[in-house]
Amino acid sequence: MLRASAARLAPAMALCAALLLPLCAAAQERREGQSVPPPVWSESNGATPGVVVPNFWNVERRLERPDAARLPRELRFVTTDDYPPFNFLNANGVLSGFNVDLARAICAELAVTCVIQTAAFNGLAEAVDQGRADAIIAGLAATPATRATLEFSERYLGTPARFAGRQQETLASATPESVAAKKVAVVSRTAHEAYLRSFFNEAAIRPYSDLKAAQEALTSGAVDLLFADGIALALWLNGTESAGCCRFIGGPFTESRFFGEGFQVAVREGNDTLRHAIDFALQRIWEKGVYTDIYLRWFPIGFY
Numbered sequence: 001m002l003r004a005s006a007a008r009l010a011p012a013m014a015l016c017a018a019l020l021l022p023l024c025a026a027a028q029e030r031r032e033g034q035s036v037p038p039p040v041w042s043e044s045n046g047a048t049p050g051v052v053v054p055n056f057w058n059v060e061r062r063l064e065r066p067d068a069a070r071l072p073r074e075l076r077f078v079t080t081d082d083y084p085p086f087n088f089l090n091a092n093g094v095l096s097g098f099n100v101d102l103a104r105a106i107c108a109e110l111a112v113t114c115v116i117q118t119a120a121f122n123g124l125a126e127a128v129d130q131g132r133a134d135a136i137i138a139g140l141a142a143t144p145a146t147r148a149t150l151e152f153s154e155r156y157l158g159t160p161a162r163f164a165g166r167q168q169e170t171l172a173s174a175t176p177e178s179v180a181a182k183k184v185a186v187v188s189r190t191a192h193e194a195y196l197r198s199f200f201n202e203a204a205i206r207p208y209s210d211l212k213a214a215q216e217a218l219t220s221g222a223v224d225l226l227f228a229d230g231i232a233l234a235l236w237l238n239g240t241e242s243a244g245c246c247r248f249i250g251g252p253f254t255e256s257r258f259f260g261e262g263f264q265v266a267v268r269e270g271n272d273t274l275r276h277a278i279d280f281a282l283q284r285i286w287e288k289g290v291y292t293d294i295y296l297r298w299f300p301i302g303f304y
Contacts (some may be wrong), residue, residue: 051302052251053292056155057283066110066277074113075274077103078133081118085235085298086263087138098298099137099263102156105290106265109281125149128268135274136266150266153278156291157263160252161192162230162303164218164237166245169225174250179203182224185214191258192227200227219245229259230303238301252304 079087079099087097100116107114119127124140127133129149142152163174163184171178180202186193188207196205206223208214211232218226219242226233230252236242253259265282267274285291295302 051296051299052304053295053302054158054304055286056158057286059283059287061283063276063280063283066273066280068111070273071110071112071277072134072274074115075107075110076115076117076132076134077137078117078119078124078127079103079136079138080121080124083121083139087118098157098294099139101294101297102285102291103135103137105285105294106278106281109284109290110277125266128266134267134271135278139263140266142261142264142266146266149269151269151271151275153265153267153275154282155262155264156282158252158254158304159259159262160230160254160303161195161227161259162233162252163249164226164228164233164246165224165249166218166221167247169247169249171225171249174225176200176202179225183222185217185223185226187211187214187228191260192229195253195255195258196227215242219243225249231299234299234301234303238299248303 079095081087081089081095083097085097086099087095090096095116095118103116104114117127117133119133121138121140124136124138125146128136136150140146140150142150146152163179165171171182176199179200183204183206184196184200185206185208186196187210193205193207196203206217208217211228214223214226214228215236217223226246230248233248237246237248256262265275265278267278282291
């Protein structure tokens with residue numbers, strides 16, 4: 001379902017593929033003047049019932065409410081219609097999804113009329129640049145190329161990596177020590193393989209050609225664990241294909257150098273007024289619980 005997620009959200013996957021990992025890691029160490037940090041994990045999702053809803057906002061920070069007179073009366077978002085569950089046409093042909101609901105919530109918070117248009121993914125930036133739309137909400141990655149003509153809001157959703165295991169798996173957490181004795185499936189030549197070889201290199205890493213093959217290896221018992229994109233895994237675990245075979249093990253891994261910066265709203269370069277307004281709206285949406293409602297609606301099995 002997330003067929004374009006690697007291209008849209010994690011350009012580092014290509015740059016830090018397994019064969020290039022030593023070069024990428026060394027380069028990053030030189031740039032930052034420090035060693036690569038250990039992986040980050042949390043046991044909250046595996047240790048307590050319910051879904052962990054991510055929070056990307058500092059609730060102690062008070063953003064200034066935007067001047068309504070400086071905002072457009074009509075806020076025109078552009079997205080795609082082929083990227084479920086974020087933006088897609090439902091069975092009735094109506095544009096739906098997490099991004100669509102979030103765009104409408106932003107408009108409601110800013111008290112402006114909401115217009116949501118669709119375009120091909122490679123035409124999104126052009127729609128904003130030519131003035132046919134005001135903002136992109138479609139998982140467009142913030143890269144040097146896109147930043148040349150666009151500016152990005154603060155992150156409103158991350159793309160963490162997760163471990164999954166069969167229901168009978170006894171691991172309560174996923175640490176380099178606990179995973180060392182396990183066979184772990186991963187899609188070859190991805191950021192996820194690069195991350196495993198960097199931080200979990202004592203495990204028996206088993207690369208597969210695609211996610212479906214890796215999932216089948218897990219369900220068949222050929223491997224003990226699967227390490228992949230948390231969003232894709234959550235959708236699989238919640239769908240019929242998994243047949244309830246498996247569950248998340250441990251918590252999320254959020255290293256942006258491997259897994260990207262996540263989802264942000266993009267506006268035309270120089271449109272600071274709108275960008276700040278969107279940042280304000282996103283924080284208020286979180287504070288009011290609207291974000292949580294939208295997240296749980298589309299991700300009943302959360303990926304954090």
